[in-house]
Amino acid sequence: MSPARRPRARRGDGDLLRAEILDAAGRLLAEKGDENAVSIRMIADAVGVTPPSIYLHFPDKDTLIEAVCEQRFAEFDEALEKAAASAPDPIAALRARGEAYVAFGLDHPEHYRVIFMTRHERTMELGDLTPDGATAGARAFGHLVEAVAGAVEAGASVTPDPLATSIALWASFHGLVSLLVSEPGFPWPPVPSLVEAVLNLQIEGLRPRT
Amino acid sequence: MSPARRPRARRGDGDLLRAEILDAAGRLLAEKGDENAVSIRMIADAVGVTPPSIYLHFPDKDTLIEAVCEQRFAEFDEALEKAAASAPDPIAALRARGEAYVAFGLDHPEHYRVIFMTRHERTMELGDLTPDGATAGARAFGHLVEAVAGAVEAGASVTPDPLATSIALWASFHGLVSLLVSEPGFPWPPVPSLVEAVLNLQIEGLRPRT
DNA sequence: GCGCTAGGTTATCGGCGTTCACTCAGCCGA
DNA sequence: TCGGCTGAGTGAACGCCGATAACCTAGCGC
Numbered sequence: 412m413s414p415a416r417r418p419r420a421r422r423g424d425g426d427l428l429r430a431e432i433l434d435a436a437g438r439l440l441a442e443k444g445d446e447n448a449v450s451i452r453m454i455a456d457a458v459g460v461t462p463p464s465i466y467l468h469f470p471d472k473d474t475l476i477e478a479v480c481e482q483r484f485a486e487f488d489e490a491l492e493k494a495a496a497s498a499p500d501p502i503a504a505l506r507a508r509g510e511a512y513v514a515f516g517l518d519h520p521e522h523y524r525v526i527f528m529t530r531h532e533r534t535m536e537l538g539d540l541t542p543d544g545a546t547a548g549a550r551a552f553g554h555l556v557e558a559v560a561g562a563v564e565a566g567a568s569v570t571p572d573p574l575a576t577s578i579a580l581w582a583s584f585h586g587l588v589s590l591l592v593s594e595p596g597f598p599w600p601p602v603p604s605l606v607e608a609v610l611n612l613q614i615e616g617l618r619p620r621t
Numbered sequence: 622m623s624p625a626r627r628p629r630a631r632r633g634d635g636d637l638l639r640a641e642i643l644d645a646a647g648r649l650l651a652e653k654g655d656e657n658a659v660s661i662r663m664i665a666d667a668v669g670v671t672p673p674s675i676y677l678h679f680p681d682k683d684t685l686i687e688a689v690c691e692q693r694f695a696e697f698d699e700a701l702e703k704a705a706a707s708a709p710d711p712i713a714a715l716r717a718r719g720e721a722y723v724a725f726g727l728d729h730p731e732h733y734r735v736i737f738m739t740r741h742e743r744t745m746e747l748g749d750l751t752p753d754g755a756t757a758g759a760r761a762f763g764h765l766v767e768a769v770a771g772a773v774e775a776g777a778s779v780t781p782d783p784l785a786t787s788i789a790l791w792a793s794f795h796g797l798v799s800l801l802v803s804e805p806g807f808p809w810p811p812v813p814s815l816v817e818a819v820l821n822l823q824i825e826g827l828r829p830r831t
Numbered sequence: 832g833c834g835c836t837a838g839g840t841t842a843t844c845g846g847c848g849t850t851c852a853c854t855c856a857g858c859c860g861a
Numbered sequence: 862t863c864g865g866c867t868g869a870g871t872g873a874a875c876g877c878c879g880a881t882a883a884c885c886t887a888g889c890g891c
Contacts, residue, residue, distance in 0.1 A: 419837095419838060419887070419888095420837090420838065420839090421888085422838090422887090422888065422889060423837090424838095425837065425839095447657070450877080451878080451879060451880085460840095461840055461841080463839085463841090463880080464839060464840080471879080471880080472879065472880090524740075527799075527800070528803055529803060531803065531804055531805075535808060574810070575810060575814070578809075578810070579815075579818050579822055582793060582819065583792060583793050585796040585800055586791070586796020586797070587792040587796070589737075589738065589799050590791070592740070593737060593739060593740050594740075596741065596745055598745060598750075599788075604785070605788065605792075609792065612789055629856070629869060630868090630870090631869095635869065638869085660846080660847065660848080670870075670871095672849085674870055674871080676849070677870075681848080833891085834889105835889090836889095837888095837889100838887085838888105839886085839887095840883100840885070841882105841884075842882090842883085842884095843880100843882085844879105845878105846878080846879090847879100848877085849874105850874085851873090851874085851875100852871100852873090853873100854869100854870085854871070854872095855870085855871095856867100856868090857868090857869105859865095859866085860864095860865095860866105861863090861864090
């Protein structure tokens with residue numbers, strides 16, 4: 412099963428293995444669909460290296476998985492930014508974000524699970540959650556708050572606290588994705604109609620009353 | 622570490638062990654806070670029995686954990702029913718359900734995780750989801766649809782599809798609980814204010830416009 | 832051409848879920 | 862009373878896991 416053994420890296424190129432490990436781990440995670448079904452040994456095997464080598468680049472398995480998902484999280488943030496960028500107005504941009512959010516979660520269910528559905532001990536402070544924060548998660552949330560603030564400024568007539576509104580939006584879309592991902596056997600109505608329902612409840616409520 | 626060995630059960634009393642296993646597994650799950658941190662060996666040890674004995678009563682670990690959480694799910698359903706019963710009108714009952722939902726999730730985070738946040742393959746059909754369904758999950762969802770239908774009948778002025786509304790409500794509260802449980806290090810505003818925000822967005826929207 | 836060190840390997844540990852072969856207590860029919 | 866059946870549980874082992882400690886070696890700088 413093990414493919415050809417990977418040739419030893421050149422003197423300064425130790426980090427090449429790190430990148431290959433991240434890549435293999437990401438592929439295996441998506442393929443197996445379960446964090447516990449991906450073992451250090453499998454990853455090492457896929458890269459063509461022995462298991463202890465992994466520990467030269469990551470202190471433990473959790474950190475490795477976390478690193479994989481931090482990468483995906485950055486892509487997630489980019490996807491949402493891109494979706495919002497082409498919207499005609501701030502409230503449409505929020506809708507586009509919601510749609511992109513759900514699409515990402517359903518496209519990468521196992522990465523979504525690690526990012527948003529497994530317990531993380533790491534603490535954050537409000538001041539970290541800015542569009543140029545240190546982690547992809549902080550940036551993504553910072554972008555959301557920014558987008559909500561834009562909508563409020565554009566006349567959205569709801570509680571003008573962008574933080575609270577951001578959390579409510581996040582919770583709604585996360586709840587939807589999380590349930591869809593966890594309970595595939597539930598008799599769900601078509602996903603687009605669910606997304607539309609949440610969008611309407613959460614976002615149309617923000618649109619200025621005419 | 623192992624306490625006294627459990628005396629062998631009498632002839633017809635094999636099911637006593639089953640109950641003791643369920644009980645010990647539930648306690649350990651709540652205590653360790655992580656499904657993977659509870660092992661068959663630990664459960665067997667807590668009961669005073671050897672690991673293979675577990676397999677006389679449950680085919681595998683997943684089924685055992687599932688059985689534990691099915692019990693908790695039934696308590697969950699009861700808690701929501703009880704909360705709704707003392708509300709003065711159908712919309713207040715929905716609010717009470719939401720508050721009880723969140724309270725249960727935060728009181729039993731690891732059971733909540735297993736019930737609602739790990740992937741389940743079991744399929745259901747719409748017809749199963751009634752207040753007298755076979756599983757606690759089916760009953761709980763049936764009760765929710767019933768409660769929403771009651772609110773609609775009482776004049777709640779939103780989309781009159783109880784199923785879609787039920788899913789949206791479920792997703793909202795689940796999203797909130799799920800994030801609170803998964804990201805304890807996030808700078809959350811006080812939980813009651815979050816609950817209130819979701820309640821207002823989701824349920825006050827249902828109250829008849831005067 | 833020699834030594835140092837980055838970049839690995841080999842061997843091993845303790846724990847896991849699970850299975851197989853086995854033992855033993857106690858009730859049942861003769 | 863007693864032989865045997867069977868329900869209830871044990872002991873030992875398998876193959877996997879994450880992780881660690883000790884060792885090796887290719888190749889660059891001098």
